Amino acid sequence: MSELKKIEEVKLPTIQDLHYDREVGFKQDSLNWLLNQKVPEAWVKTNSNIPYLPIDKVEYLLTKIFGTYEVMVIDYKQLANSITVHVRLIVTNPINGERITQDGLGAVPIQVNSGESASNLAAIKADAIKKGLPSAESYAIKDAAQKLGQIFGGNLTRKDVIQPEPSEKIKSRWKLDTI
Numbered sequence: 001m002s003e004l005k006k007i008e009e010v011k012l013p014t015i016q017d018l019h020y021d022r023e024v025g026f027k028q029d030s031l032n033w034l035l036n037q038k039v040p041e042a043w044v045k046t047n048s049n050i051p052y053l054p055i056d057k058v059e060y061l062l063t064k065i066f067g068t069y070e071v072m073v074i075d076y077k078q079l080a081n082s083i084t085v086h087v088r089l090i091v092t093n094p095i096n097g098e099r100i101t102q103d104g105l106g107a108v109p110i111q112v113n114s115g116e117s118a119s120n121l122a123a124i125k126a127d128a129i130k131k132g133l134p135s136a137e138s139y140a141i142k143d144a145a146q147k148l149g150q151i152f153g154g155n156l157t158r159k160d161v162i163q164p165e166p167s168e169k170i171k172s173r174w175k176l177d178t179i
Contacts, residue, residue, distance in 0.1 A: 076136070
């Protein structure tokens with residue numbers, strides 16, 4: 001008969017085990033709470049009744065929260081009648097120094113003469129790429145930033161969004177009486 005090996009009991013970590021330093025855990029929770037705040041209404045613009053956060057506000061928030069950020073253009077190309085851009089947004093977590101990366105995609109239609117198709121190269125406006133490529137990149141940056149938190153405009157067009165509530169410790173530390 002073969003010997004049965006005793007299987008060691010696997011012990012799951014506790015919440016305390018996950019955060020060796022309670023102050024670091026508190027700071028990370030505070031950062032997550034900040035990143036998931038609603039966008040200030042005064043910053044929100046609309047285009048064709050669709051709300052959006054302009055790129056200058058996104059860049060301001062990235063700099064204010066993370067200090068610096070980096071955008072890597074991974075790819076750009078024509079896809080059907082649009083210019084598309086794929087970027088990688090890189091920020092450094094101000095609490096633990098770890099790099100955070102988020103990819104984003106953006107696309108804009110290629111501008112053509114009225115009544116023409118984008119597949120007709122002769123109908124493409126002279127400055128269509130000059131204007132379209134940076135616009136697609138801006139949309140891609142905003143798309144990547146939205147994945148970091150609601151404050152970057154990620155939930156502007158969503159309904160029934162769960163708004164995060166700060167812990168009692170965060171409320172007392174930052175003297176938040178009403179949220």
